[in-house]
Amino acid sequence: MTVQQPDTTEVVKEEARTRTQEPPMYRVILHNDDYTTREFVVELLVYVFHKSRNAAIELMWRVHRHGRGVAGVYDRDVAETKVAEATMLARQAEFPLQVTMEPDP
Template identity: 55%
Template sequence: MGTKQENSTVLERETQKLKPPPMYKVILLNDDYTPMEFVVAIVQEYFNKDREAAMQIMLKVHRDGKGICGVYPKDIAQTKVELVLTHARRAGHPLQCVMEEV
């Protein structure tokens, strides 16, 4: 007597609750002006990478035009993008940092 419909509504709600939040890639974009060493320092400072990993990301940005620094929930990704952009501007560099949904 209507229990089938009630059960499907409950299952839909549970599925929506259990769905993980969307994740976002934080990406650095290449330019012809930002020094490579500055990019390495940014990656180490804001993405907690060791020097070797930061160098690999910097080289990927340099060779491929962009490189992923990490994948985070939306609010953390937004904060990291803002921090990187603010740091780069204060240092006088045009480094671009963006986020894309995974």
């Protein structure tokens, strides 16, 4: 008895290569004002943005002298969360600190 093999056709499927694209990044920016204390800004940078104390002091002075400074560059969700958290903490402390985000070129 002979076993017959069914007619088979081999098909090679080409693997589609997709490139993963990096998510767009956003800068979180602190804006200077005449009411928010420098000490609060330093504490905010340490607590929310995980800066070292020295880096936080340096950035606080940059914001104070130039009117604004970049606290960090993050993907959109993280940037939105950082803006919301920093703004909430500033309002709880009764400071008008403005924290915004903008696309990172």
